[in-house]
Amino acid sequence: MSKGICPVEPVMPTSWRKDNKPHKFCPGCGHGLVLKCLGQVVDELDLQDKVVFGCDIGCSLLAWDFFNLDAVQTHHGRTTPVMTGIKRSRPELICIAYMGDGGGYSIGVQHLVSAAARNEKITAILANNTQYAMTGGQMAPTTLPGQKTETTPYGRDPELTGFPLQGQEMVSAVCREGAYVARGSVANQRQLKSYLKKALENQLAQRGFSFVEVLSTCPTNWRTNAAETWEFVQEKMPEYFKLGETRRPADMRGEGLANG
Amino acid sequence: MGKITRIVLAGEGGQGVQSVAEIIAEAANKAGKQALYIPNFGVEQRGGVSVAYVQISDGNIGSPKFKTGDIVVALSERAVRRTGKYAGPDTTYVYDSSIKGIEGELPKYAGRFLPIPAIDIARHDFHPRVFNIIILGAVVGATGVIPLEQVKDAIEEKLGYKFEKQPELRELNFRAMERGMELVDAKNMRESVIFKEVAPAYEIF
Amino acid sequence: MTEKIIEQEKRAFLTGNEVVAWAALAAKADIMYGYPITPQNEIMHYWTRLAPRYDKRFLQTEDELSAGFTTVGGVLAGRKAFTATAGPGNTLMQEPVSMAEMLRLPIVVVIQQRGGPSTATVIYSQQEVTMTTLGGNGEGMRVVYSTSSHQELFDYTIKAFNTAWKYRFPTFVLGDGYQAKMREPLTLYDPESRGIELIKPEPYVGKPGTPGVDRAPSQFRNTYSMEEELLEIVNQYMQDYGEMAPQVAEYQVANVEDADLVIIGHGVVFRAVRAAVDNLRARGLKVGYFRPVTLRPLAVPQIKEVFSNSKKVLVVESAYGQLARLLKEAAYGTTAEFLTMFRPGVGITAEEVEAEVEKILG
Numbered sequence: 001m002s003k004g005i006c007p008v009e010p011v012m013p014t015s016w017r018k019d020n021k022p023h024k025f026c027p028g029c030g031h032g033l034v035l036k037c038l039g040q041v042v043d044e045l046d047l048q049d050k051v052v053f054g055c056d057i058g059c060s061l062l063a064w065d066f067f068n069l070d071a072v073q074t075h076h077g078r079t080t081p082v083m084t085g086i087k088r089s090r091p092e093l094i095c096i097a098y099m100g101d102g103g104g105y106s107i108g109v110q111h112l113v114s115a116a117a118r119n120e121k122i123t124a125i126l127a128n129n130t131q132y133a134m135t136g137g138q139m140a141p142t143t144l145p146g147q148k149t150e151t152t153p154y155g156r157d158p159e160l161t162g163f164p165l166q167g168q169e170m171v172s173a174v175c176r177e178g179a180y181v182a183r184g185s186v187a188n189q190r191q192l193k194s195y196l197k198k199a200l201e202n203q204l205a206q207r208g209f210s211f212v213e214v215l216s217t218c219p220t221n222w223r224t225n226a227a228e229t230w231e232f233v234q235e236k237m238p239e240y241f242k243l244g245e246t247r248r249p250a251d252m253r254g255e256g257l258a259n260g
Numbered sequence: 261m262g263k264i265t266r267i268v269l270a271g272e273g274g275q276g277v278q279s280v281a282e283i284i285a286e287a288a289n290k291a292g293k294q295a296l297y298i299p300n301f302g303v304e305q306r307g308g309v310s311v312a313y314v315q316i317s318d319g320n321i322g323s324p325k326f327k328t329g330d331i332v333v334a335l336s337e338r339a340v341r342r343t344g345k346y347a348g349p350d351t352t353y354v355y356d357s358s359i360k361g362i363e364g365e366l367p368k369y370a371g372r373f374l375p376i377p378a379i380d381i382a383r384h385d386f387h388p389r390v391f392n393i394i395i396l397g398a399v400v401g402a403t404g405v406i407p408l409e410q411v412k413d414a415i416e417e418k419l420g421y422k423f424e425k426q427p428e429l430r431e432l433n434f435r436a437m438e439r440g441m442e443l444v445d446a447k448n449m450r451e452s453v454i455f456k457e458v459a460p461a462y463e464i465f
Numbered sequence: 466m467t468e469k470i471i472e473q474e475k476r477a478f479l480t481g482n483e484v485v486a487w488a489a490l491a492a493k494a495d496i497m498y499g500y501p502i503t504p505q506n507e508i509m510h511y512w513t514r515l516a517p518r519y520d521k522r523f524l525q526t527e528d529e530l531s532a533g534f535t536t537v538g539g540v541l542a543g544r545k546a547f548t549a550t551a552g553p554g555n556t557l558m559q560e561p562v563s564m565a566e567m568l569r570l571p572i573v574v575v576i577q578q579r580g581g582p583s584t585a586t587v588i589y590s591q592q593e594v595t596m597t598t599l600g601g602n603g604e605g606m607r608v609v610y611s612t613s614s615h616q617e618l619f620d621y622t623i624k625a626f627n628t629a630w631k632y633r634f635p636t637f638v639l640g641d642g643y644q645a646k647m648r649e650p651l652t653l654y655d656p657e658s659r660g661i662e663l664i665k666p667e668p669y670v671g672k673p674g675t676p677g678v679d680r681a682p683s684q685f686r687n688t689y690s691m692e693e694e695l696l697e698i699v700n701q702y703m704q705d706y707g708e709m710a711p712q713v714a715e716y717q718v719a720n721v722e723d724a725d726l727v728i729i730g731h732g733v734v735f736r737a738v739r740a741a742v743d744n745l746r747a748r749g750l751k752v753g754y755f756r757p758v759t760l761r762p763l764a765v766p767q768i769k770e771v772f773s774n775s776k777k778v779l780v781v782e783s784a785y786g787q788l789a790r791l792l793k794e795a796a797y798g799t800t801a802e803f804l805t806m807f808r809p810g811v812g813i814t815a816e817e818v819e820a821e822v823e824k825i826l827g
Contacts, residue, residue: 048675072669074687087538090542285478289476327816
């Protein structure tokens, strides 16, 4: 315990690596919140000796040594096939592909959609912060109309660049029975945690593909203060990206699709 | 001294050119010779002329394709046009005598021309389907380097599954092959100068 | 599984693609990941027919990027994984191969070269030499075996798995469309029965025990924040590569001692080169040949020797100077006259080589 800095050590999931905390994400970044929920779920399901955690390139790459889990950094967009390759070779491992919206919905979209279509028994988690953060805030498929980014300095014009890609719905559309697909938000961690848990349980039950998109925050590139950040992720983003579950295996415990 | 025989077979898709080439090469391999068979392939294989290249040798075989064949077999009008370039002064050029209007298309420099009525014989004496087996017999007869036993083995291997269902096909195919051999025999082809005595390990490409 | 896949040595008459599938089985490969592209397709066709009989696996992916990255995943999981591709597929494959270079992952990739650039022909070329030896955004930290016969295709596919797992560099078997599609005889064998030890794979991730409790987590990065960190890594890798090179580099040489001209060719073209040398010698011309078997690393000292002791060297290839460029670098500082015969995307016969040599030697 580093008493000099912090009088009380914050409660961290046991699957977290404590030797390299505090983590490397920017203040206010949503990744830490997603990874906290994921860490708690790994603890609750007692998966620390089974998980292989793959992270994409983009800010998600900073998660490579975040956990006390075996992990690998891959290439931009290529985490899904790397995790697919591991799973196909060692089905007993629980494979998590962690990526951003650029990696999952743009450069690696063919991998995400194809893995979903093949019902690969892996779990993909995608943090959607509406732009490319690591490279300095360019437009992503998920950038909202009118949103300013480095490549849409006057705001995204749907006439020129289309509307935000509804990636979770796209993935959901190609999935079949056995898949679990949901969209959560760092603004509702209780719900997010339940989605992540169901996603990993689905892989454990070997039913099929599981996918959770998480609405996340990027105050650095959004150039927002805390209140504005929270308003954007809590109010603005769900106008385009509806929260809830869109696919759930028939034999999954609980009642119907938990929306909202 | 390395003996090498180079064979080009060309025909329309469905005429069974590749099967004949495969059986010849397989039979040569069974007889303990070096054999190399390569089909033409590529986008033209869909709907184009099907060409097969076979080389049989006692020594190493060089590159898989070659410029000039010892025996060149053309089974259609288009195949005749396509194969002219493989004929040289020592080439035996075999073609089906029923192909019309190719007089002007035949290669100028072949060593000898050997029109054979394989299509007619297949149709009248056997079954149109064994046309390519008659051709096989003609090539086997013309080369004279592949023992009949191994050719029959190779046919058995390739078509055995059909013979199991219809045993009478075996006899039909074997007779068709022997008829093909006779076709070139009758033309006194056995003593042809197909084999060149060449330097040790001479390899033809 | 201890069951031998090839019980007894046997002579077989196969296509090259079939040979690769048998060799991968003989090398105890566990899984193939692949995407269709001519002329390598039949490797997948044969593997998918043979694999289930021996408890092996296959995944058809959505493209070559995925084929390469799933192969990376298979290796990370500790399995002998391989893929095969050609042409534009090889272009895409360079991305996963560069990750394999960075993480020292022993993936095995079989290339059956086709014509280029772009889609070009599906038939044949030696135009993927530059890309296969030096592709990706890196330093070419890979081993490339260029085969010239079906026996070699079998031998070197088996060897590729051993080289990869021993030295932990991605390893290529570089064939071509002719080798892929032609049939010729070869001897299939069980490598262990011949005393060839098959190196056992090890997992990178998913090791026994709980990370952070029983052992440190097994974590791999390919991204560095500081230039100095990267420099240290790359220098270390290149040192490893340099130490490996003399043990891995292979070549074939004959008749060079008194030669007025040495002909150099690799892969299937070497067949024509060897035949041409035999024929020209029989006609009294003093010619020899040198053939690099590994195109990366090259047998540099032996190449320097050939270039130092010969007056003229003729490089023959079915590409426009891709082998020649590698040789020039290896032979830097030597004196032989450097002659070339480039036939990009088409086969080369011994007759053509002989004609070229006769023109040169008058």
